[in-house]
Amino acid sequence: MSRVESRIVRRETHSPRTVAAACVAIVLVVAVAWLAVEGILHLLGMRPLLFSPRALLTALAAAPSAGTPLLVAVAAIAGVVGVVLVALAVLPGRRPRRVLRGERAVVVADDEMLASALARRASRAAAVSPDAVTVSLGRRTGVVRIAPVSGMRVNRDEVRIAVAEEFDRAHSTGSMRFSILVSPTGKVGS
Structure with a gap:
């Protein structure tokens, strides 16, 4: 750079x-x-x-x-x-933005945009609708909250691996630790 x-x-x-x-x-x-x-x-x-x-x-x-x-x-x-x-x-006063990999240019993405992409990936891995997943990002940690359909079990490790892969594919520097929180009460329907 x-x-x-x-x-x-x-x-x-x-x-x-x-x-x-x-x-x-x-x-x-x-x-x-x-x-x-x-x-x-x-x-x-x-x-x-x-x-x-x-x-x-x-x-x-x-x-x-x-x-x-x-x-x-x-x-x-x-x-x-x-x-x-x-x-x-x-204090540094950091904005909620991250530098992403780019082949020919520097790409700075807002954390909300990145959280949205991670939520889509988590919803596919958990087999729930996209509106049942929310992701919040901190500097070094991320929290994925899932409200599954009643009666469906969510494999936390599978979701954690999928979200970490998506983050690693887009993000260039630093590591991120994700916690997966599954709501004990599910939603009715999908």
């Missing part, structure tokens, strides 16, 4: 941080603009919008004597906001 192709794959499989960065920037711009307006209103001798700079500084200076519950609440909120922002900055 060339550098350009790997950049395209990264862009398609990872979510951008522009929304989070824009929200933080907007909050900072609003806060700085509000402080600037309050300062200008104070210098002109006009009434403040919310707090005068002197009242704001007095409130900040009196914060240590505000009481333990209030300080703990403010610290907890600030800590949660900080952890969320650090997590957004550090």
